[in-house]
Amino acid sequence: MATATFQIWRGTRESGEFKDYTTPISDGMVVLDAVHQIQAEQANDLAVRWNCKAGKCGSCSAEINGMPKLMCMTRLNQIPLDKPVRIEPMKTFPLIRDLVTDVSWNFEVKKTIRKFKPRKPDAPDGSWRMSQADVDRPQEFRKCIECFLCQDVCHVLRDHHMHGEFIGPRFMIYTAQLEMNPIDADDRLPDLRKSQGIGLCNITKCCTKVCPESIHITDNGIIPLKERVVDRFFDPLGRLFRKFGG
Amino acid sequence: MAEYQQFDYDVLVIGAGGAGLRAAIEASSAGVKVGLICKSLLGKAHTVMAEGGMAAAMGNVDDRDNWRVHFADTMRGGQYLNNPRMAELHAKQAPARVHELEAWGAIFDRTKDGKILQRNFGGHAYPRLAHTGDRTGLEMIRTLQDHGIHLGIDVHMEHTILDLLTDAGRVTGAFGYDRERGRFKLFTAKAVVLGTGGIGRVFKITSNSWEYTGDGQSLAYRAGAALMDMEFVQFHPTGMVWPPSVRGILVTEGVRGEGGVLRNSEGKRFMFDDIPANYKSQTADTPEEGWRYVIGDKSARRPPELLTRDHVARCIVREVREGRGSPHGGVFLDIAWIKEKIPNSAEHIKRKLPSMYHQFKQLADVDITQTAMEIGPTMHYVMGGVRVNGDTQMSDVPGLFAAGECAAGLHGANRLGGNSLSDLLVFGKLAGEHAAKFAKESRAAVVNPDQVDRIARQALEPFNHTGGVPPYEVQHKLQEMMQNLVGIVRREEEMRRAIEELAEMKKLAANVSVTGNREYNPGWHTALDLRNLLTVSEALARSAVERKESRGAHFRDDYPTKDPEAAKFNQVIRRAQDGSMQLTREPLPPMTDEMKQIIEEMK
Structure with a gap:
């Protein structure tokens, strides 16, 4: 099965770092799916905000390879997977933890x-x-x-x-x-x-x-x-x- | 002794979707101090996902419509298990609630003469749904939110309530924590309104978000309130089926309201093959008549694709089972075909169904103006919930109110599309109004410190377990099991097995362990949600086993027909003294002569 690596920001206001997670990927997957999979299988306490998973609620905003996007609407086939996909919280707002910011x-x-x-x-x-x-x-x-x-x-x-x-x-x-x-x-x-x-x-x-x-x-x-x-x-x-x- | 921060209110509203916000607005306008708990950020609750519209018999598009027709449609759709008083209040008050939204800044689509436009939907005799494109829920929640923030309501975002507090049989507040930091919060209140929504996360394939874990139903049940009609779970006929990661995401009924048709792999419109007797006289005989209905010909009857959701979902399951499904296990929903009928159909579809166009284009590489969509049933809504008084929305527990999806009564055995948003407004308002009244007439609440301590201790237990199962594993197992054993088509032995497995899962859930600390820790949140998921799963399975007939959304393979005897009762669940779940049959609330007459006239 194909896999991809995601470089996800882990940490709080005080300190943090990017951590690499490799996870299997399948047809039609979006970035939020990958984050959920990592959360369920490798990092139960990975903080991420989300609700509708259909681009309707505006909860899962993040910066994906430097571009501000909704994780639920960003398909993996639209981003290069030959190098790690970098996922980080929005920069304009204070960080709470991991991918979650104080808006x-x-x-x-x-x-x-x-x-x-x-x-x-x-x-x-x-x-x-x-x-x-x-x-x-x-x-x-x-x-x-x-x-x-x-x-x-x-x-x-x-x-x-x-x-x-x-x-x-x-x-x-x-x-x-x-x-x-x-x-x-x-x-x-x-x-x-x-x-x-x-x-x-x-x-x-x-x-x-x-x-x-x-x-x-x-x-x-x-x-x-x-x-x-x-x-x-x-x-x-x-x-x-x-x-x-x- | 648990450490916590305390907030004192007259009315505490738990849940900030349509019902909760409307209740908070009403209570606040009545001059009492109101606290509002949101599980997510304000404005992100599940209401935001509602698409098609809100049903209100305003008669702007077809002046034959009035509250009597809406009442009869709602009762017919619910197979007469509805609380008729709620159906009456709903039909009568919905138009005023819609106008009120406009006065608060909502902008609905317009008719040619500048009124609020109304669209066709399943089970509604006339075009009845006030809407804003296919994002009516967003319009509604944003309007309520933007109106509510100027009323002095205390909003607690990203908080979860663990349990209600009670004293001498009356509700006295709630205890919970903020998800952000994991700190405990005590909310005292003279009255509490539940507006927490549904139970979708019990199932694997669902249109519902993570928030829908049966919180209100479970909180009320543990506080001593009765739950009703829990066997009736609506599977929306049209959810996305491909790609796998979007399976279950909703495709609005508005697609069919705008002329979308269902076809099987042979290209046949199979909905014409099976039209229930009680809808025969209202349903088109030919595709040509169906199309005339869509474009507003008042002499035409509606196409069979707009039959009620329970029926359409079952027909889809039948097509797939009998080998006439689409490549990914659904059937085809085609709106592109209207290019045969109207010029500029692509533009028309994009204007009428913008978010559907967007959703398929972006998530499935499908252009719905050119190609048919692949769709299949997805768990969407629970008709059952907290049993309430139809006039006041108060539950069996004094001071505890419920409105919207977490309450039972309005929809009976099956909900009509569009009746949910109007439900939220009509009964959210009533709940807020009566909760405020109750609070004004009540003394300050007394809090029992032992109760608070016990709740806090339980909440922290998952951190003390080591080597237990991760919470996500239990959650996935539960969802898989419920999907397979208590899904759209039900059988006695499967449901019995589900009840046994639930007992096992309870033990597993009691031993889940979580890593990390209390700050924004989804693992911990998921562990705490399990208890409620298991409670509503058990209520659902037990109710479904005992209703030995098929009616509305409840379909039994082993009892495929309606039983006239079973038409006479609702099933009610309560917590017994020993903590076990008890089910009783209770006669339907009586109908007035006027109600009987309306139903008879419109048969």
């Missing part, structure tokens, strides 16, 4: 974003009317499975550690879906500009590249938001119109 910062950030606030219902039964064309865009952003791979790869967070000043691509598109929801009546542009640091994104599109849901994070989400912020706060003519036009 709680993301949950805290979300709480700071102004929540959805619908306008008055359109019909007496409390419902609204929206056309499919108008909801296509926010629906794209709502595909997000919160795997936080975009946060992991974003330079502002990964290299510059500006967690306090920048909410990251995940929460840019979270805000975008609220702003583009046809029935939302709140305004999040002042926050985006000030506390959420939209100006810090320099559109390198790394987030878009790693998104397992193929959401056009930069083109469809962040750039339109940047445009709205610029129109509102930096366009002198627009400001004049707003001032006198009411």
Whole structure:
């Protein structure tokens, strides 16, 4: 039977190292299968987060040969197996153990974003009317499975550690879906500009590249938001119109 | 004396899928202090995987729909073993629960006139499922999560509850640990809501995630509550069968709702061969009529692929057994064929079923817009669970509530697709509302320190064993055994053997040993989950042996027909004084005259 070797990070915040595990591989296997097999047979206490194993829950994010990916959606036949496959935890978040990181910062950030606030219902039964064309865009952003791979790869967070000043691509598109929801009546542009640091994104599109849901994070989400912020706060003519036009 | 951190709540909700989140939101809105326990991270619970939609008789696509039709469909699908009061409340309240989600930010697919679009699903007379593509569960859990985080609910992520605490017959809280560091946590509460989901990990081939280890059912059983209908386990007809590593992953019923058909190796649509008598009048006679139904012709009846899940799963098993299966032991599910009927079918399929397209493309190298999928049954859902009062969702134990998959009653012998998401919302809300009410009327809970000590000691035992069996080995053995002996097609002697083997496995499980320490240690977590897996496995096997007939999802090779006498009772499981499992038959709850009349009218 064919085998492959996986070089997996073992350790805690304090110390750790890569360990090699060789395990049999079969047709159609994904990286998460290999990790589970190793866990069941060789390393019972190997820590790994996972749930659905179908790319729907966004739990099993890791860096595979340096690329941020979902382990459950990365097939072994897509990566070279002639040398060990390196699996390590996401680098942008503090490590808990082995492949598991502390992503709680993301949950805290979300709480700071102004929540959805619908306008008055359109019909007496409390419902609204929206056309499919108008909801296509926010629906794209709502595909997000919160795997936080975009946060992991974003330079502002990964290299510059500006967690306090920048909410990251995940929460840019979270805000975008609220702003583009046809029935939302709140305004999040002042926050985006000030506390959420939209100006810090320099559109390198790394987030878009790693998104397992193929959401056009930069083109469809962040750039339109940047445009709205610029129109509102930096366009002198627009400001004049707003001032006198009411 | 065990070391632990203590948290005090009015209402503690265990489980943070649809039911738990909805319950926590309701309780919190009632002004009580709420704690919420998630086994995983918030928003990752199994609800996230639901695909097709939530059933609610809003009548947006077909105005003939109303709560009476939904009630009758649910009862027919459950072979009348359902708790009729729950079926009634569910049918009446589901539309309001869906509208409420929209008010909290959910974005459903739309009709041409801008309303919430509804799709066809098995066993539903009219297009009834509000949906967002084929990722409705994600839409729902994210909406509840994003709404809930602004309500002051205390969220404990990656925690597992080991046991409920009781005092003088009443629930007083729960004791557990955080998975991250392995530290013990004590939660006192005046009322507890279970929303822990199902038991899928009892089986080898399942669409369920690792979390589904029967926690709520087992916690309630050990605390003295009754379990009901545990023999009814739903095998979803369409799970992936190839490659081996994805075996069991769900393929949404929405594929058939959008026109997908089932064929055997001879290319025949075998579902036309076997249409049950009670569905004959609602089912299409020809493929042509079936297609007209799919595209919304109100005079057409639905294709036989949209019969109930229990029946479709059995037909697939029959085809495979009789040698007409696909190369990897399933049958073919074909949506690509609609290119004969509509232009741009590939685009249409990708828009309607985006995650199915993605899933097959990425995991199986199959383009579903061009090629048929290979599918076969996968364990998906348990209809049975904690027996509750239909109006309040309270179990037999005062202060202990249950909602969603871990509760029994709504679905009877078989659940209709789409009735689960609406179940979570309707009964999650009721459970939260009544738990808050109960808490307001109750005195502070008293905690028994001996009980806490005992639970903590038991939890650490696997670290003290050396040379025992590794926990994964016991888990795999159990899954293999249950799959083979108490699966889709059941026989007396096999199930008796399963009960004997379970007794042996209990001894094995009591001696598992784990390596490493308490920090994020999946080996230890798996060892602790075994007890619950074994409890629900035994409840399932014992109930299945005693129901000597075939009804809904419970199919017996040795009793292949329905027994009219068995239509009169539910089977109920309780823990006896000596710790053994006891099963009784209890008469069905009565139906009102109005309910009887509705069922008669819609026969």
